[in-house]
Amino acid sequence: MEDHQTLESFLSEESLKRCIQALTEAAEEISSLLRKGAGLLGLSSVNTFGDQQLQIDVLADQVIEKALQKSGVVESICSEERSKERPCGGTGFAVAYDPLDGSSIIDTNFAVGTIFGILKGGSFIGHRGREWTAAGCFVYGPRTELTLAVADEEYAHQFICIPQDSKDATVLGRWKRNRVFKTIESGKLFAPGNLRSTVDNSGYQKLVNYWMSNKYQLRYTGGMVPDVNQLLIKGKGVFCNPASISSPAKLRLLFECIPLAFLIEKAGGRSSNGNISLLDIPVNETEERCQVCYGAKEEVERFDAMVGQMFI
Numbered sequence: 001m002e003d004h005q006t007l008e009s010f011l012s013e014e015s016l017k018r019c020i021q022a023l024t025e026a027a028e029e030i031s032s033l034l035r036k037g038a039g040l041l042g043l044s045s046v047n048t049f050g051d052q053q054l055q056i057d058v059l060a061d062q063v064i065e066k067a068l069q070k071s072g073v074v075e076s077i078c079s080e081e082r083s084k085e086r087p088c089g090g091t092g093f094a095v096a097y098d099p100l101d102g103s104s105i106i107d108t109n110f111a112v113g114t115i116f117g118i119l120k121g122g123s124f125i126g127h128r129g130r131e132w133t134a135a136g137c138f139v140y141g142p143r144t145e146l147t148l149a150v151a152d153e154e155y156a157h158q159f160i161c162i163p164q165d166s167k168d169a170t171v172l173g174r175w176k177r178n179r180v181f182k183t184i185e186s187g188k189l190f191a192p193g194n195l196r197s198t199v200d201n202s203g204y205q206k207l208v209n210y211w212m213s214n215k216y217q218l219r220y221t222g223g224m225v226p227d228v229n230q231l232l233i234k235g236k237g238v239f240c241n242p243a244s245i246s247s248p249a250k251l252r253l254l255f256e257c258i259p260l261a262f263l264i265e266k267a268g269g270r271s272s273n274g275n276i277s278l279l280d281i282p283v284n285e286t287e288e289r290c291q292v293c294y295g296a297k298e299e300v301e302r303f304d305a306m307v308g309q310m311f312i
């Protein structure tokens, strides 16, 4: 369904609108930086998780921080690059974000993304995803798109960014709704992350064999944003990134796992850590990692039954 409703008219609450406007401005800048590509791929430093940071990661992190500071409605921020919650000079929300997810596939020019979560108040600590105000992800592929879910609205919604030269003056006016996601049914599409953990996670090995012997279609890029977003667009399938002793969980609960669970569950799908919904796990510290599964109810139940929580 394409009603081309603008993001501006979709968002009713003024301060949330200003917060999301800031994120869309940053996303437009990150999208153009990615398209420039050259000279931005060199390694620069190491983040608090000990991961090598690409210059573009650090730049994207700064672009988002600056935009949120300018909005005046953000009290605290934290990111995958700088995970400690810190003041942001405004009042209203706490924002957590992964500025550029898919660092291992930027050089291969695959679609990557920005992931964010928004909570009324000054901190995410002690709160569950079910209490969040909104969450979303930007996809930087051939098109620049935003998939967004807001607590007070039904479903998950996709907006496409119409380039700068459009007649629409306002920032949010440039983002037009082109899809509404209401259901994720069972369907033979699988996106298996951390596949190397099958060597010592027999439950995951069995699940992969199940998908293969039942002729599921493999659709996996190594970028969590496009790989999970496809479940919404196709309205079917399953994505997972399980853990094992030799390949422990790598995805970050606050910056990656809960925001995408918020989108999937708003679209009628399920999320799990092998036992419970990711939206029922309180954030105790910002650096927590977690195994994940997203998709149709039946697929997630199969993951819980076959993989469960053997290695977390």
Ligand SMILES: O=P(O)(O)OC[C@H]1O[C@](O)(COP(=O)(O)O)[C@@H](O)[C@@H]1O
Binding pocket: 051, 098, 100, 101, 102, 103, 104, 192, 193, 194, 195, 222, 223, 224, 225, 227, 241, 250
């Ligand atoms: O290589 P694997 O184990 O399948 O994991 C890939 C996952 O790691 C990620 O690249 C996360 O890492 P970054 O945040 O460092 O990019 C996800 O986007 C992706 O789903």
